[in-house]
Amino acid sequence: MSGLKTLLKRFQSECETSDRHEDPALRSRYYKSMHGAAYSAVLDLFSSSEYEVISESKERGEITVRKNGTPRLFIVATVITVRPLETAVDFKVSADKGKIFGTYTVLKAQIGHYYGRLDSRMTKVK
Template identity: 90%
Template structure:
């Protein structure tokens, strides 16, 4: 049954991080940062021409982005203050169209890429 579950997951068109995710790579990341600094670092991830910021709300800590190119992605980034100097960052990435070999691995790689960039800019909470 586990093999079938893994195969079906490969063809999912969205990938999301959370605190209790079964995959350790897709667990929420926590940073030693004020909300504003973490929010700006996440917003900077999407400053290149391949991204189009659709909406942003600093008060809610939510950034909605469309990634043009292949594959075309829709991204929601959430920045939440947990405690003073502790901020959580989560991503939800979905694809407009599927691929023959599945899109889940591409979406997961995209999230890992965002977290790697943030890890160079912000200090992680241990």
């Protein structure tokens, strides 16, 4: 059953992070940062021309983005203050179209790319 579950996961059209995700690469990341600085860092991830920020709410800590090009993605980034100098960042990425060999690995790689860029700018807590 595990092999079938892995095969079916490959064809999922969305990927998201969470605190207790079974995949360590997709667990929420915590940074030593104030909410405003972390929010700005996440917003800077989407400052290039291939991204279009659809909506943003600093109060809720949510940024909604469309990535144009290939693959075409819809991204929701969430920035939540956990403690005074501890902020969590989560991503939910979904694809408009599927691929023959599945889109899950592409979506997971996108999340890894975003976390990698944040890791180079901010100090991780966990």
